[in-house]
Amino acid sequence: MRQLIVGNWKMHGLQAQLAEISAILAAVKHLPLQADVLICPPATLIAQAVVIVEGLIAIGGQDCHTDVDGPFTGDISAVMMKDAGASAVIVGHSERRQHHGETDAVVAKKATAAWNAGLLSIICIGENASQRRDGEAFEVCAAQIVGSVPLGSTAFSVAVAYEPHWAIGSGQSADNDDIAAMIAYVRQTLMKFLGAEGIKVRILYGGSVTASNAADILALAGVGGALVGGASLAAEDFARISRAALAPT
Ligand code: PGA
DSSP, rough: OOEEEEEESSOOOOGGGGGHHHHHHHTTSSSOSSEEEEEEEOOGGGHHHHHHHHTEEEEEEEEEOSSSSSTTTTOHHHHHHHHTTTTEEEEEEEEHHHHHHOHHHHHHHHHHHHHHHOOOOEEEOOOOOOHHTTHHHHHHHHHHHHHSSSOOOOOTTEEEEEOOOGGSSSOOOOOHHHHHHHHHHHHHHHHHHHHHGTSSSSEEEESSSTTTHHHHHTSSSOOOOOEEEGGGGGGHHHHHHHHHHHOOO
């Protein structure tokens, strides 16, 4: 599989920021891009972003509801995102788990809803600082995988993003050795849980990925891409990160 570079804009982005998407497209358009590139702007910008990217960059959502439709004021379903032109959706981001109380079971339902709608889901997992300090990082991530990844998932329906909470937005990415160790562990867990398909599911790293550290992180064994927050808001940085992806092996 090609590496997958995902830009997560979070709750940033007005109409004016669509110009960044045009600039990213301009920066990568004439290159033989080695990676799949996906930008997840706020839902309000999805339909316009889809028009801008000319099919060369994928556009996704940042969350979806577990149901297709219904009396859920303010929520957006995976089917609606697909209808707006999205091809993927992030689910179970630690900010959703933390601020909206999303459990693994809810995340699994969201990933299933995305799958049914024909969207790739980027399922986020990761330990917090005290869990890392207490030596619980591996077991926390394993439990999140088993709880959040729908059984029967394939490399075309899901990617898993390992994002240690303390690395998100802190300017301090995890150590390369720790990233490599966790990616290998996530791979083993996925293989136990999904069988042969678990070998192919892309495992992304996220947490303070920047234009300066992306090449080193993307070159680590087993890393299938990056989930990028802050650095995805500036076209030049995100284009550099996208160009740092490795050729598929
Ligand atoms: P960051 O965010 O790159 O700003 O650390 C990553 C994320 O939250 O997905």
